[in-house]
Amino acid sequence: MRSRLLELVTRPAVAGTVSALILRALTLVSRFLLSLLLARMLSPAEMGEYGLLTAALAFALLAVGLEFYSYTLRELVPATPERRAKIIADQMGLGAGALLVVVVAVAGAVATGAFPARLAPWFIVILVTEHISLEATRILIITWRPVRAYIGVFLRGGVWVYAIALLMFAVPSTRTLEMVLIWWAFGGALSIAFSAFSLADLPWRGLEGYRPDLKTIREGLRTARPFMLTAAGALVISYVDRFVIDAFVGREALGIYTFYSTILIGLLSLGGSVSHQFLPKVIAGYAAGPDAFRAALRSFFWSMLALASGTMIISSLAMAPMLAALGLSVYGAGIGVFYVMLPGIFLRMLADVPSYALYAARSDNHLLICNLGAAVVATLLNVLLVPRLDIYGAALAGGIASASLFLSLVGFAIHGMRERKKSGAPDSVGLPTDPDMLYPSQNGRRLPSR
Template identity: 35%
Template sequence: MKFILIRLSNIGLRGTTLVSKFFLIFLLARYLEPSELGLYGLLTVTISYVLFLLGLDFYVYANREVLKADVAVRGRLLKSEAALWGGLYTAILPLTLFLFVFELLPWKLLPWFLCLLVLEHITQELNRLLVILSRQLVASWILFFRAGAWCLVVIALMGAEPEYRTLETVMTAWVLGAFVALGIGFVVIVRSGIGGWKLPIDWAWVRKGIRIALPMLVATLALRAFYTVDRYWFEELVGLDVLGAYVLFIGMCNALLSFMDAGVFTFFNPALISANANQDAKVFREKFRQMLIQTVGLVIGFSLVAWYVVDPLLRWLDRPLYLEYQYLFGWLLLGNALFVMSMVPHYGLYARGHDKPLVISHLVGLVVFVATTALITPHTSDLAVPFGLISGFGFILFWKTLQFYRLTPPNWR
């Protein structure tokens, strides 16, 4: 009963976060110019992409190690990971200035970009750590303040006062929400009883983690490139105004992945890892089956609802541009569904320690995306990127499913 209550509370918090982000996108589409919404989309995906460079995907190694370590020494591992972050900040943050030097982003966004980059990285790592330590409810609170509560504030302000209908309002609220999330995370970690903070930094552990994490980082960067390159490429093909419509539609589609993370993957990933560590094939098989069934059901349900509500929502926005490009939504919805489905074999392979197939699938999938988009561009510039996403994600789903079937013993799948 306690588990059920915690899970319902977790889903409630993450559901509220999801709904908040969903309505924020629509509110921005209503009150901001399409070009401003497009710029907001470029900023958010660029921050999301650079986050992986700042973290080096080290959590892939570190969180599994922290979960296995005794509570009395976990602090040393976390302290060592923080030392790695410090070095990465020093090396990478100055390089991000080239985004502005080459005018990929306007200079007026630089202070917001740097501040949000650091805050988002730390709170993201805290969230991941708490999830792997089975503190999902606290992690959901952090996520709520980091990505949901401030959205509600912006919605209220923009709805009440026209003077707040600016991109600066969004940035200010985002920073404040991230600060609150950061404070909650630090308090929980300090009070968690973790020991070993005074032990010296384990640089050998860090080096080993880097060697393990780097291949996964390459895979993650390739995967995230789908949702970063697509925006810049789409803007280049059809312009910043139409990019606003693309950002709106892809934001609606990505709500599915956010909900799946909150209600399905967050719970099943630690369970699959533990079952594999305990060599419990029965539990692994049962959890994987449950994850598959829930994923298929939610993907179908979400897609049907989204398909039927998009038209009235776009008419409420009262901006002809979005209705004109509504046909993009169906293709983006299909691509996103393929990506979400690919996460089922992904988590199965990850829990079993088969990282190489994940790396290969993301790298080759990115090549498929780029090649498809480039080939289609001369024929239809507005659909080239969506078709590229469908091709790339379709390949990733096929490859991960094949490799999971090949590498997993029959009694485990």
């Protein structure tokens, strides 16, 4: 029995899956640790500044990447090594041009006082390292090297957190936001170095004198446009509240809100990781027929309901004792906003089920409508409620926007399943390969099929 178990564990596929899960778990734990570390070492005002920085970074990453990977990943699968190198070079050329535009925008924001000059250089460095390492991770996954991809994710988003936690406890003078940004950039650089080593087998020398193909880039941008709008909608739902709180309430209140929202985004990320495991079943079920599709979604729903309910209950019971044990009385005084935010995150986790159902049905337009509609709701409600209810208004706005997202996705998914039952014709769909990154799960992203 022991020998058979050992044989099973040492199989490459099993060992790779276990390794990927361990790396994902360590990365998710590091996010939670970072939230506690920042709350313990920084003032609420500095925590608020960190919240604005991460929100701006999420939108800047979208502006630099332009969701172009939704085109390049499809092209990379059948391509020869020589063609793969050229595709990546085209994406690098586009990214460099987009980055230049973002740098000019940041410089303008610094000149007008809208962005702190002391943080601008580190913001640009982190933007570069995050973007390059993020795209490299996607390329590693699509070229069937998932373990190496998740090692890169851990280097970028996990290992440096554990290192800086030890440093801050040992050396009090390092307890600054700038030090966090330095280590964040260092983690991204490590990830880039590891990814470069992992992709060194591509024929890069053949690119000498190669110029990016503008025709290919234009075609890719046309493909990426709907995915870019969907991703923008999801980012607005997750981050617009921070800008509104900073404008109407203040930086210290934003720090308290950022602390809780960062923890809850980590829970949302956990849900996204679990959802990704069900995606092949949902896709296969849709291709097999209505009965198999409903069975796959039913299993997916009950699993997500159990996960979402369990995480909500555990976090709601553990939060107050944890804050008391760590002496975070400032954040403990505002714990009520955490409980108001929980229902919204609960619905966002469950929203993966109808979102993946629509993905399998290739209902990209419905996904776009749902995300943009929820983004509009989130923006309007934040502007209306935050001036009256402070950070509780932001929590309520997020919950209502999440409810509108969930209900609209469910409505379109049910309609699609009824239409599917009438037609009964099997179909095939592509498989998205986007792992969880800096920003939360983007409902509706997928790798386009031909």
